Amino acid sequence: MKIAIIGGGAAGFFAAINIKENHPESDVVIFEKSQFLLSKVRVSGGGRCNLTNNCTGIKELSTAYPRGGNALKKAFRHFDHTDAIHWFESRGVPLVTQEDNCVFPSSQNSQSIIDCFLEQAAKANIKIELRMEVKAITPIGAQLQLDFVGTRNPVRIFDKVIVTTGGSPRKEGLRWLEKLGHHIESPVPSLFSFKIADDPITELMGIVVEKALVSIQGTRLRSAGPLLVTHWGLSGPAILTLSSLGARWLNERNYHCNIQVNWTNLRNQEDVLAQLNNIANAHPKKLLANLRPFSVPDRLWNYLLEKSGLSINRKWGEIGKTGFNKLINVLTNDVYAITGQTQFRDEFVTCGGVSLDSIDINTMQSKACKNLYFAGEVMDIDGVTGGYNFQAAWTTAFIAAKLN
Incomplete structure (x- = not known):
């Protein structure tokens, strides 16, 4: 099974690593349009990376999302903040919880999270291709064709695709997804x-x-x-x-x-x-x-x-x-x-994106295009601080990685 991840950020890597754990026989490739991976992880929390928040439970956690809270309440039953903490610590990243319940790597350095992702991706033989911008997705039977901007091999075919491109500052940046039949909530700045x-x-x-x-x-x-x-x-x-x-x-x-x-x-x-x-x-x-x-x-x-x-x-x-x-x-x-x-330009967060009405929150699969999934901030989900936004990325990527 050939699987494409569009976007080399937090949700993209989390989805790719979990796919290989769920489907070790699969061929997974991450496409990143820039030459940099995990750029928002690097600058988050002033370079320390607030990766989640240690809440009292799912009810408290879900109230931290002005957009998407009700949908996430269901999703958190599959993977919540306690699962995220265990996921990172079990992969060699010690964590610490501050008095305000923000969770950081004990190193107080986002590089610890980046190193974890890169090591896990390398161990799982996940391919990574930089400067590969997708301009269109076309259903070809049960498969999906990706069209890239200005490459020597502009077309690639995959069995499953997960979109993890993050927030877009303008609706035009999501037009390629709108053309597939998804409703787009106009993006505006948040945080x-x-x-x-x-x-x-x-x-x-x-x-x-x-x-x-x-x-x-x-x-x-x-x-x-x-x-x-x-x-x-x-x-x-x-x-x-x-x-x-x-x-x-x-x-x-x-x-x-x-x-x-x-x-x-x-x-x-x-x-x-x-x-x-x-x-x-x-x-x-x-x-x-x-x-x-x-x-x-x-x-x-x-x-x-x-x-x-x-x-x-x-x-x-x-x-x-x-x-x-x-x-x-x-x-x-x-x-x-x-x-x-x-x-905060480097930590840009948006309110808006692909409407949750266009997504099955139980699987993160598109309702408009079979075998296409979403994870992270490309959806109309955002939290009141960076840690909550990362938690939404971990949760939605974890569910999408099941490829149900």
Whole structure:
């Protein structure tokens, strides 16, 4: 049985290796259109590769996908995060789970994952061909013909084909799959930072608030987690998650909206007022600048005091009701105008792709073309962080590799 994998990334290698384990007699070849393999694995997680997340179970895991969560809930019964952890560790890659439940190789180096894939592929005699871009797939009876761009042998015939080309920034990049009868959800960016133009908050670049609540004004879109102030605006896990949740909504509005930041991590303003009153009663003579609530970084605290019209030299016992109201508002409802988005080019993630309506999620086989399968981000599946996106790649590739 001759099998083609289109795409030399995470899902492609995972599918190829598992095919050889399921069907050792098969002839498997990976076609990669560029000259680089596993490029997103290399840069993921700042070069450390967050390869999954250690969740409490499938229910929690599936909620991390704004697109595809319900379908993945079924798929995770075949291969979930615990299976992924076992898969890598059983193949000589020790892993470590951080406090935030992100799982990384113990080496803290994505090269460990790349080496694992290359070694497993070599051991299984998987062929790899670079600079081989597929421009069309044509059914020929029960087989599939691949047409390549500008090669000496532009046509190859296979019994099974798995498409693992990753996310496409434009719908035109998926036109060759649309021609086969698949519905394509228009791709838009996901997982990006927010630009804020001409706001003094950017002068605080480098400041991290470990626990912040962020939301998009006028919507139910909200997230929580670490927030990073950058020279262009706001970033960090809380912002990336929010961008993922609101990917299509934000795209439709050309990335212009208001974002609300709660720096306290407390949802109830009465709780915030109670803590501020406790400080004022216990330390009435201390200067506002010298006693920071909610572990707010000092530069940010001074900025928020100035924004609320309170002098850093004012004493806690002198704030008064009006001052407390201003302080509570800026701490829990700090509003910024978003003027655009900044993508992490190398870690580009898309919302959109081949619609799950066109795919049998139990087998990952196309409903429009027999013996054609899909895995990874080429489908309309994406998670709130890189680790969840990799987990979707492992799961869908594992199921596709059964070739049912």
